[in-house]
Amino acid sequence: MKTSNEMSMRPEVVHGGDIDLSGATAVLDSLPVAVIVLESDGTPCFANGPARRLAGVIHSDVEQGLLGLIAASPMAADPDGPKDCEDRFDCATEEGRTLGVVRQWRVAGEYGHVSVTLRPARNEEREDRAGALEGKSASEQQSLIHAEKLATVGQLAAGMAHEINNPICYVQSNLGTLRDYLNKLFGILELSDQLVRDGEMTPQQRLEALDMRKQAADYQMIAEDLPALLEESREGVERIRQIVQNLRDFSRLDPTESFRLFDVHRAIETTLDIVRSLGGGRIRFATYFQQLPLIECNPTELNQVLMNILVNATQAVDADGAIEIHTEASGDHVTLRISDNGSGMDAATQQRIFEPFFTTKEVGKGTGLGLSISYGIIQKHGGRIEVDSVVGQGTTFIITLPLRQANHTAEANT
Incomplete structure (x- = not known):
């Protein structure tokens, strides 16, 4: 049986009827904010590493913690409300305490999937903001500035999840096509090996048999399409890498x-x-x-x-x-x-x-x-x-x- 800490360290993908983010797990887990994607019925189908760690603070059962974090969704309460909204939510913990979180809800994608990014609410959000920077040390001011950066990343992360999913989808599709191409090419290689070892066939018969197999496998089309397919996949992976790197560059704290x-x-x-x-x-x-x-x-x-x-x-x-x-x-x-x-x-x-x-x-x-x-x-x-x-x-x-x-x-x- 896994402990709550072990579970919270492991991002999981649930394959629901609406969405499959299995290809995006590693990328979304590298984001500096908690991201949860919901099925059409409002249940979580994906939670990245930071989200599961935050859920583990709420409840020893991470799945229960995730449900607590997305409870009382403003989008469920008002389906005709704005597509993007933010709320501050006091989530009850297992010990009876509350943890204040700021939740940013977003509807995006072709099928209108809902995603939510979360961050713990800062004390400054509960206090009178007038003069909040006055009297702060340089390190405290730097911390406030960095908190503002992470708040901005939180606004961006939901959109990033869908932005990343686009190249992942066509890379995943290309890999399926590549597997089909490889099966056909291996079939041609296997036949070639058999023909070379067959001492009863004439050279002309071998060529004709090989040409027939190549035509059946549409070898010419594979030869033309394969380089473009690999290049398109490489560009998709590079796009994902660039998106994540840009987010990391923006969110990092480097006062030196x-x-x-x-x-x-x-x-x-x-x-x-x-x-x-x-x-x-x-x-x-x-x-x-x-x-x-x-x-x-x-x-x-x-x-x-x-x-x-x-x-x-x-x-x-x-x-x-x-x-x-x-x-x-x-x-x-x-x-x-x-x-x-x-x-x-x-x-x-x-x-x-x-x-x-x-x-x-x-x-x-x-x-x-x-x-x-x-x-x-x-x-x-x-x-x-x-x-x-x-x-x-x-x-x-x-x-x-x-x-x-x-x-x-x-x-x-x-």
Whole structure:
């Protein structure tokens, strides 16, 4: 009999009637957040390693813990409600205590599968947020910043599960085709061996028998299709690797990373690779890049600024949403313009968006730290971040960064 700890360390896939994520287990288990995917009847069909470990905190029986974590689903209570939502839930433990978790629910995919990402609720979410950063040590502020990063990853993870599942599905299909091809090729090889050993057949008879088998196996089609099939599978695996690597790069905590020369366009493309999953195909992303020199920056921090702004933009636009990113160089500075055609902001909101813990989102749907952290990072880089918005027309963030930092020496890294 397995202990609760052994069970919680092992991600499992349940093959239900609606969805099979067996090929995604290893990838989803490497994500830094808890992910649970539900069947159409609301029962869990998949839980990655972090989710099972969190469930083990709730109950010694991990399966019971998972059911506790997804209890009182807001999507079940209101089927006609929003497709994406977030709630704060106090989950009762086996010992009678409660564990506060923030749950982010998402409906995505061709068949509308529900997935939920979870993270323990921070104490800051229960307290008055005014002045929460005041008096904090540098390490405490760094922890708050990292918590905001993980909260963003939590918003992304559900979409990532479906984004990862797409290449996994066609790689899995290609492997089935490859198995069929190999069986036919091995059949041809076996016949060739028999023909070589048959001393009674003439060379012409051997050739005719081999040609007949090759035609029956459609050898010419296999020879033409096999290289393309392998290349498509390789690209799918590389896509999965890149998605997971981008998530890991964004979520890691490395306060010692130094300023270095870096390609701004590389930072934008890496961030867009992650954010596109939030759009669910309803948002058009466009980039308009001018030639830029390398700039001296902290790449991890720059990626976080881009992520915070782009995630906000995806949440601001409707079904026919569009997000555009323009870059240009001018003198000793580069400028990034990130525009969306979303709901926009009035003048009063624009004056407060960089305040710590200020948010226009509903309770539980935003920490209010993202833009404040972004403002601090840009200031640290000696740059400026400004906003131009019109209600009902959209918002543009303008980021200006110097090519070189006054007090840092950097090495080129492209």
